Amino acid sequence: MTSIFHVRLKDFELQAERLMDASLRTRPVAIISSQQQDGTIISVSPEAKEEGLYQGMKLSLARKMSHRALLMPYNHSLYSRLNSYLYKTVSTFTPIAEPANFGQYYLDMTGMKHLYPSYQQAGFSVSKVIASKTSLSSTIGISVNKLVSRISTAVVPEIINEITSGEEPRFLSPLESPILPSVHIPQVKKMVQFLYLKHIYDIQQIAFHRTEGSIIFGKYFQQVYRETQGQDTSAVRPPTLKDHIIEQVIIPKDTNDQFILRAIVKTMAEQIAFQLRKRQQIAKNVKLEIHYTDGLRNARHDAFVATNDKSIVETCYRLFELANYRRNRIRTIIIDASKFIYFANQVSIFGTESRKNQALSKALDIIRCKHGTNSIHSASALGNVPRQNRLLTTKTQRIFTKSFSSCSS
Numbered sequence: 001m002t003s004i005f006h007v008r009l010k011d012f013e014l015q016a017e018r019l020m021d022a023s024l025r026t027r028p029v030a031i032i033s034s035q036q037q038d039g040t041i042i043s044v045s046p047e048a049k050e051e052g053l054y055q056g057m058k059l060s061l062a063r064k065m066s067h068r069a070l071l072m073p074y075n076h077s078l079y080s081r082l083n084s085y086l087y088k089t090v091s092t093f094t095p096i097a098e099p100a101n102f103g104q105y106y107l108d109m110t111g112m113k114h115l116y117p118s119y120q121q122a123g124f125s126v127s128k129v130i131a132s133k134t135s136l137s138s139t140i141g142i143s144v145n146k147l148v149s150r151i152s153t154a155v156v157p158e159i160i161n162e163i164t165s166g167e168e169p170r171f172l173s174p175l176e177s178p179i180l181p182s183v184h185i186p187q188v189k190k191m192v193q194f195l196y197l198k199h200i201y202d203i204q205q206i207a208f209h210r211t212e213g214s215i216i217f218g219k220y221f222q223q224v225y226r227e228t229q230g231q232d233t234s235a236v237r238p239p240t241l242k243d244h245i246i247e248q249v250i251i252p253k254d255t256n257d258q259f260i261l262r263a264i265v266k267t268m269a270e271q272i273a274f275q276l277r278k279r280q281q282i283a284k285n286v287k288l289e290i291h292y293t294d295g296l297r298n299a300r301h302d303a304f305v306a307t308n309d310k311s312i313v314e315t316c317y318r319l320f321e322l323a324n325y326r327r328n329r330i331r332t333i334i335i336d337a338s339k340f341i342y343f344a345n346q347v348s349i350f351g352t353e354s355r356k357n358q359a360l361s362k363a364l365d366i367i368r369c370k371h372g373t374n375s376i377h378s379a380s381a382l383g384n385v386p387r388q389n390r391l392l393t394t395k396t397q398r399i400f401t402k403s404f405s406s407c408s409s
Contacts, residue, residue, distance in 0.1 A: 003119055004236060005107040006141040006149035007090055007126060012103025014043040015136045016082050017072060028069040032059055035294035042074060073295030077250055077332050089133055093126055098236045106146055108236040123160040147232035151179055168230020173201040180227045188220050204228045245275050245337040254293045254329040261330060268335050269316035276307045283337035288319035291332035298323045307343055
């Protein structure tokens with residue numbers, strides 16, 4: 001018998017912020033999507049709920065409702081790192097684990113029962129390990145499929161809740177209709193609201209009669225029927241690994257100083273160029289993403305046309321200028337290169353600018369391979385080099401420039 005666990009860390013973003021800052025644990029706190037007026041509340045603490053705030057509330061209304069609540073910007077980089085760590089933690093219990101949203105994971109525990117006295121004991125073990133490693137609280141739903149397990153953690157407050165096989169329709173019947181994924185399909189949602197089918201029991205009564213159900217729900221009838229009976233055939237699938245080169249810089253102090261930001265972008269671009277030349281490949285898709293202090297993100301896409309430092313830096317500069325259209329301070333910059341193809345640099349008998357740039361980049365690679373990737377930087381990237389390393393880096397540049405000039409001549 002298949003057994004699927006759904007692990008949910010409720011109010012994951014709030015728990016993450018309180019893990020990083022203990023002073024927030026008794027304060028009214030709300031995590032918001034953006035500082036703009038149309039931003040919404042994503043996660044809210046019990047103390048903030050007492051102030052009248054709730055998940056999904058518009059930021060403009062939240063500011064009028066409560067002046068005591070701390071409205072914190074969405075820290076994507078923090079939540080992403082913590083989510084990855086938690087996924088690795090729960091993956092130790094089974095080789096088949098799938099991350100869903102932040103703070104949600106599916107575990108296929110089929111065949112693992114011989115390792116534990118019961119599935120409930122296994123669930124307690126998962127919850128205990130999460131708490132011991134991160135101090136975060138979790139709930140776990142256990143059933144024969146992903147749908148019912150996920151719904152269980154959304155509506156049942158107990159740490160562990162197991163729905164035995166065959167009890168799925170009875171478990172679902174008293175729950176409100178929007179808990180079913182199919183109810184959010186516009187055509188189905190319209191009929192559910194029109195007929196005032198408030199609970200899943202009401203939909204079950206209609207879906208039981210195939211003719212009437214087909215008339216009301218049309219082509220979605222089979223999907224609605226399966227979900228009301230707690231049937232789900234989707235399998236737990238581990239994430240497929242994609243080939244990426246990712247450079248990310250979290251700026252120690254948020255800034256909009258263009259000199260500092262361009263220095264950071266140039267350093268990141270040079271690191272990516274170095275890795276591409278080692279692979280003898282070129283990236284046909286590159287994304288530069290900016291995270292602002294207020295939680296807003298913006299990104300631009302392009303492709304690299306060469307592997308020398310100058311060409312890649314120019315492409316990243318252009319993407320940065322397009323993505324950075326606000327005056328707000330920047331917290332994080334990410335460059336993500338993917339869709340690689342092998343790149344053969346065509347040799348020219350003439351001394352073209354491209355050939356010179358490629359030769360210079362290869363010469364820099366020799367130094368980086370011998371002394372480390374951060375052993376040498378261009379002068380315009382020195383704003384991103386730690387102060388204690390600048391003197392050494394500048395000295396290395398002078399030596400290298402002299403040596404390269406003599407080699408060229």
